[in-house]
Amino acid sequence: MDWIGTESAKVEFKPGGPMVVIGERLNPTGNKRYADALRRHDYETIVSQARKQAESGADVIDVNAGLPGLDEVETLAAVVKAIQSELDVPLCLDSSNSRAIEKALSVLHGRALVNSVNGEERSRNEILPLVRDYDSMVVALCLDQRGIKYDVSSRVEIAESILESCAKMGIGADRVLVDPLVLTVGSNPMAGRAFLDTLEELGRKLRVRTVAGISNVSFGLPERDQLNMNLLAMAIAYGLTACIADPLKAGIVDVVRSSDMLAGRKGATRRFLSFVRERRRE
Amino acid sequence: MAGEDIIGAVYQAVLDGEEDAAGKATTAAMEAGLDPMRVLNEGGAKAIRLVGERFANFEIYLPELMLSADAMKAMMNVLLPVLKRQGTPQSRKGRILIGTVAGDVHDIGKNLVSALLAANGFEVVDVGVNVPSNRFLDEADKVQADILALSALMSTSAYYQEEIIKYLVDSRQREKYFVVVGGGPVTPEWARQIGADGYGRTAQDAVKLCEELMRLKRSQSKPEQTLVFA
Numbered sequence: 001m002d003w004i005g006t007e008s009a010k011v012e013f014k015p016g017g018p019m020v021v022i023g024e025r026l027n028p029t030g031n032k033r034y035a036d037a038l039r040r041h042d043y044e045t046i047v048s049q050a051r052k053q054a055e056s057g058a059d060v061i062d063v064n065a066g067l068p069g070l071d072e073v074e075t076l077a078a079v080v081k082a083i084q085s086e087l088d089v090p091l092c093l094d095s096s097n098s099r100a101i102e103k104a105l106s107v108l109h110g111r112a113l114v115n116s117v118n119g120e121e122r123s124r125n126e127i128l129p130l131v132r133d134y135d136s137m138v139v140a141l142c143l144d145q146r147g148i149k150y151d152v153s154s155r156v157e158i159a160e161s162i163l164e165s166c167a168k169m170g171i172g173a174d175r176v177l178v179d180p181l182v183l184t185v186g187s188n189p190m191a192g193r194a195f196l197d198t199l200e201e202l203g204r205k206l207r208v209r210t211v212a213g214i215s216n217v218s219f220g221l222p223e224r225d226q227l228n229m230n231l232l233a234m235a236i237a238y239g240l241t242a243c244i245a246d247p248l249k250a251g252i253v254d255v256v257r258s259s260d261m262l263a264g265r266k267g268a269t270r271r272f273l274s275f276v277r278e279r280r281r282e
Numbered sequence: 283m284a285g286e287d288i289i290g291a292v293y294q295a296v297l298d299g300e301e302d303a304a305g306k307a308t309t310a311a312m313e314a315g316l317d318p319m320r321v322l323n324e325g326g327a328k329a330i331r332l333v334g335e336r337f338a339n340f341e342i343y344l345p346e347l348m349l350s351a352d353a354m355k356a357m358m359n360v361l362l363p364v365l366k367r368q369g370t371p372q373s374r375k376g377r378i379l380i381g382t383v384a385g386d387v388h389d390i391g392k393n394l395v396s397a398l399l400a401a402n403g404f405e406v407v408d409v410g411v412n413v414p415s416n417r418f419l420d421e422a423d424k425v426q427a428d429i430l431a432l433s434a435l436m437s438t439s440a441y442y443q444e445e446i447i448k449y450l451v452d453s454r455q456r457e458k459y460f461v462v463v464g465g466g467p468v469t470p471e472w473a474r475q476i477g478a479d480g481y482g483r484t485a486q487d488a489v490k491l492c493e494e495l496m497r498l499k500r501s502q503s504k505p506e507q508t509l510v511f512a
Contacts, residue, residue: 027437068443068472072438186345187344219390220343222340
């Protein structure tokens with residue numbers, strides 16, 4: 001059951017298949033126009049930002065409606081409704097507030113990706129029952145009450161423990177995307193290495209599906225786009241299943257389409273060629 | 283070496299992010315009998331202010347900023363025991379309890395603010411990241427903090443800044459501490475809305491904000507509205 005969306009607009013998360021791009025722009029942190037639109041209930045602007053991402057190559061749209069001072073429970077559900085009334089695109093519900101996730105799931109058509117659960121007891125107890133009841137997929141962050149660990153084995157341990165909790169609830173491993181955590185190389189020179197090693201361990205040993213927000217890696221550094229794109233290409237070689245990224249940034253989707261092909265991922269050649277043809281027509 | 287030169291060496295070591303050199307130069311300064319507050323102010327603190335400005339202007343980048351912060355920590359490790367022994371009125375500058383609120387494990391910005399406050403002579407108690415609201419309050423009570431500094435880097439965790447202030451109000455303890463907030467998604471409007479005493483955009487702003495609050499406290503006064511340093 002490694003797909004989300006609806007029968008007519010389905011996105012699959014297949015190990016070895018093409019990388020899934022989750023568009024990250026609908027997040028008030030770092031997108032002022034979206035934040036303003038949320039405050040003014042300007043759904044036209046919100047839907048148009050979602051559409052633009054889908055047209056630029058996002059397979060899934062991440063929706064975050066957490067803005068200090070706004071009622072996240074009502075806002076997230078309203079944004080989900082607005083987007084689904086105009087677009088047939090799978091959604092990723094981005095919140096740590098289980099009530100906001102629940103409300104959004106209750107109004108959403110099709111299957112969603114819940115972003116996210118982590119290793120903390122409270123998070124598992126609140127989020128996983130919703131994933132089970134609404135037949136969703138879920139992002140599992142490799143961190144817990146002890147905070148962030150840099151060593152591969154601690155991160156893999158947390159992933160295994162969350163997968164175990166999922167299994168107990170009848171949520172199969174094929175419904176979980178593990179996020180190995182990308183931290184900035186700016187504050188720890190081993191952050192990129194730790195991410196790639198964790199990715200390899202998760203894919204090769206545990207055979208789980210993975211997801212990562214790439215752009216964190218370059219925080220506080222110059223030439224951020226270059227760094228992000230290079231890490232993205234490496235992550236594709238290391239088998240990353242899905243990425244959370246900005247499809248409107250020049251070059252991001254190019255890297256995904258070309259690296260997918262170079263890494264020999266299934267169906268990638270055809271996808272790369274039609275991507276290139278499409279762009280030449282424009 | 284003359285006093286000026288030793289302090290210059292501390293300044294340079296922090297500026298260049300040379301941890302070992304900063305520790306050695308500070309030790310040399312103490313052996314030469316220099317005033318630790320002078321070493322702090324004219325050496326490390328002056329250097330780290332410049333480092334902060336360069337970072338804000340994109341002249342240097344995060345790895346370099348982190349190295350300077352480490353060098354400053356090395357300096358503080360030498361200075362703190364001396365300051366304590368002398369009973370220098372370090373704690374009178376103010377005691378600040380700082381941490382990242384529940385549900386949020388971001389620590390870079392919080393660590394920078396923490397380091398810069400310490401470099402400017404505040405006594406800083408850093409309680410780490412993902413700190414539940416009740417732990418903030420327990421610790422604040424335990425260390426008798428003057429100021430609670432609450433960091434949130436996610437729009438969804440900023441809510442806990444509000445929760446902590448609400449709790450202080452409900453339990454009639456709001457007057458006990460100044461509460462200041464900061465972090466990526468935090469805005470001056472949000473700070474006002476939740477009734478925080480202050481908002482600082484950058485680490486330097488946070489220092490200015492805390493200095494102003496302590497000045498008010500010493501004159502037994504308090505801000506009439508949320509102070510904004512941005």
